[in-house]
Amino acid sequence: MKDTAVLLIDCPDRKGLVARVAGMLYEHGANILHADQHQDHDLGLFFMRVEWALKDAESKEGDAGNGSRFDLDGFKEAFAPLAAELDMRWRIESTHQKPRIALFCSQYLHCVADLLHRWQSRELYCDIPVIVSNHREVEKLAAYCGIAFEHVPVNAATRGETEERQTAILERHEVELVVLARYMQILSPAFVARYPAAIINVHHSFLPAFTGARPYHAAHARGVKLIGATSHYVTEVLDDGPIIEQDVARISHRDQVEDLVARGRDLERLVLSRAVRWHLDRRILCYGNKTVVFD
Amino acid sequence: MKDTAVLLIDCPDRKGLVARVAGMLYEHGANILHADQHQDHDLGLFFMRVEWALKDAESKEGDAGNGSRFDLDGFKEAFAPLAAELDMRWRIESTHQKPRIALFCSQYLHCVADLLHRWQSRELYCDIPVIVSNHREVEKLAAYCGIAFEHVPVNAATRGETEERQTAILERHEVELVVLARYMQILSPAFVARYPAAIINVHHSFLPAFTGARPYHAAHARGVKLIGATSHYVTEVLDDGPIIEQDVARISHRDQVEDLVARGRDLERLVLSRAVRWHLDRRILCYGNKTVVFD
Amino acid sequence: MKDTAVLLIDCPDRKGLVARVAGMLYEHGANILHADQHQDHDLGLFFMRVEWALKDAESKEGDAGNGSRFDLDGFKEAFAPLAAELDMRWRIESTHQKPRIALFCSQYLHCVADLLHRWQSRELYCDIPVIVSNHREVEKLAAYCGIAFEHVPVNAATRGETEERQTAILERHEVELVVLARYMQILSPAFVARYPAAIINVHHSFLPAFTGARPYHAAHARGVKLIGATSHYVTEVLDDGPIIEQDVARISHRDQVEDLVARGRDLERLVLSRAVRWHLDRRILCYGNKTVVFD
């Protein structure tokens, strides 16, 4: 079980940032496990992720009192003025707390099934209170996993109503992250705006090639020698959000569209599951239309 | 030294094609080394490549006379009526004969230097009589390799003249294949039309993403997690010809445009050299806007 | 639903093999869908795989009688003397018939869960009548999939008895292929001998590196920069059978053993599922200690 804190920072670059952040963590007795930073020299931006233990390894033998546990609230209080001075956007989270995820899917279940298996085997540290679909194929699987299933049919005429139902479901389940696991419907800008950098989609092409519908057909028609898949945060513009992960597989002239679809399923599973894991590990920072994904 | 013949076939699919081609080769005593075929079931097309030894391995001990050597001319004569009956586009070539290549480049030499090294070490079985460039950076390298260098400056106003000079050079050197090894100029449709499926270009992106100029800048701006390179035959439409080979490399948020450029050079070298080698090995068939690349 | 036949051949190489096989197929009216051959020039061996339609596409309109369906038994009868003359090992199978598979696993379920999902979504065309394990973790999943579960505990003292039970289970379920989906027990030579080229294992390293137990620990200790996984047919010698498929993933100094284990799970899933699919597609021929895997 994880018992660490993660600090994520995004601010204008200037001298001494690492020194001041590391110094404050040191003063509060943090036992740093991982630290990583990145500078975008063109834009003059600085990004940092630090993870430290909340239970002090050096005081294992149960010496009672506050000494043995990092005082996270105290640190936040102390950090806020520094962050303000340095124009930081920042957040500190305890990894102990499981993020709550909703899975959206349609009739293809390979991504959902893959995420659920990873969740069951504790590769993904989160709660999955609900699965939402415009089809019923996933119902039995949801039941097997002990997850609520919500069937929300979609048709163009009633999109507004549909999204109201979806929003109500997400709120009822206190969902923090929506994962579109091959959910084949388009979300409205209003819906997307409610979940900034908190909706992850997988697109079955190597973006920005082959945006839109039927990318495997387009790839086959163009005669590419590699197919790809892309996981990204959803923004207002279709298939245009910040890319989190991409991968490709080699194909040949022998592969028909159905072969691309089959090969692609493995790519989709991998790039989506990596994106979700990295999000859960608080490793991703968005800026502009891009992501920093800390190692 | 190679001493084989290659037959390439492209025709409407129908029953018995393999049997009839293989049967005729057998009748003529061919010792088949490699055979591969492909069917495009959607379009009803059949493609075949057969390579066989011209010197019969079974008659090594120098028994004089025709028996010890495959009669290529006789086979061609016999094959022509069959090919006509079956609506084949076909060609038979002796691999003994070295194709003649011209390299075109601009100021970046990594692709040219790579191809030249492969040629010198006999990885590429061809003659390279001439290198053409609108810059002079390659001149010393051409001299070192003992290859004629032609400096043909380019400017928009005199494109016609330029291409006339280039065409004259190609004709004088009896060039069969033009390799654009990071040649940063656009060729006119008229020029391209003279060399159907005989101009190979390398584009520094994973086509069809990032066509046109400065693809690494575009890739950086879009925030992709993989960069690519593509080798393809040149057609009238820029960056749109049949793709021969593609490859990608993983990048991260740490990589600036200049890092992409550096990483990309290795990709460009690889995908271009593979395309040239496969072309020289007579492994590529074009159809529609796609390629069949036999193993 | 598939409705084709596959012919697999393995024999001494000689002139005319393709012509004679293709000729006989043509005479019997076969509509060839895929054909591939391979020659090992060093060993003088020839390998071939041909797949053809059993229902004739050209006689769709229901013209009754034998004409509309390939006479597979008649072809086998006609082919046998040719095969004998040419010293062939051969088999002809209808892809319509689903092979019967048993899955063996221990406490890690990622490979089993992956294979089961592929089976449920019809990516794997087979029957899976039984899952055998020395642990009980898979029991609930087997029930969900409607597959018989057999708990066969293993201990060194009673290996003979254990294998008798396992053999009885396999016979009762008429199993043709055993898939060791991270089954962490060693099978006896006697057991292996009953299933020649019909037991597929996944080893969690890039064989022949890191044979034996705890390969991720060994990889970490050696400081490799890539980890791998290997699927192979099981032979008497541990981790030494013919390799079917391998793949690798990049790691770095940051990755601890548990990270390698997590990354490796994805590799294991992929290389095992590919091996099983290729086996089911009758694409694999073994010779010596190697495999030919037709495209």
Add this chain to the structure above:
Amino acid sequence: MKDTAVLLIDCPDRKGLVARVAGMLYEHGANILHADQHQDHDLGLFFMRVEWALKDAESKEGDAGNGSRFDLDGFKEAFAPLAAELDMRWRIESTHQKPRIALFCSQYLHCVADLLHRWQSRELYCDIPVIVSNHREVEKLAAYCGIAFEHVPVNAATRGETEERQTAILERHEVELVVLARYMQILSPAFVARYPAAIINVHHSFLPAFTGARPYHAAHARGVKLIGATSHYVTEVLDDGPIIEQDVARISHRDQVEDLVARGRDLERLVLSRAVRWHLDRRILCYGNKTVVFD
């Protein structure tokens, strides 16, 4: 042209290391460009690499005096006591200073030619004063590049003498790094001991598989589906030093040994050139028999 300093640290892990190092750099006014650290939690070790500008970007307008330039000597002096207190192994280098490299090769030139091209195109920032070979194939290329060539024949009987000559050459040219670019001779432990973590070799297999001679033959015999190459620092034990980089390429049953050799050349070029570049960039730290390669 680079004008930065790099600090590399390797010490027992303890709280506050980042804070103290970053704090001292801040006090001295360092403008940090890249910083990266790594902890080996099992061994309790801490590694850090910091790169900062020597010319202050904020004082471009030529304000004379020391203010505009980082005082590297002053920093070293101040840093030494801190390093001593914290048990650090450390070094600080100016990237402005080009390391001096000797290339060793035998008759195969693909790695040498590749490194030389990268050096000429300034991808590798170093001096290459001398090429040493036991063959003469590289002589013409060395002359073309304006590099001294030393022909040092090798035979078992006179190994000691040979290495004396080689050592004298290296000393005369003040060589800091020896790159074995497919140098097919074994170096004595005495020779190796003179250049700790300063001899880079490329081995043409995916180590630890296929150590020793003729790895492509061994890979072909084993029937692997991927071949690899490995660059590593040379230690006393053959093919056993700390691995810097590895890469693989997919092969198939079609590939004969000579195909593996050809495919492998590209891998060898890539993994060797990456290792040399990372070494030149002061990105590599060795510990135990492993490397940390900072991004």
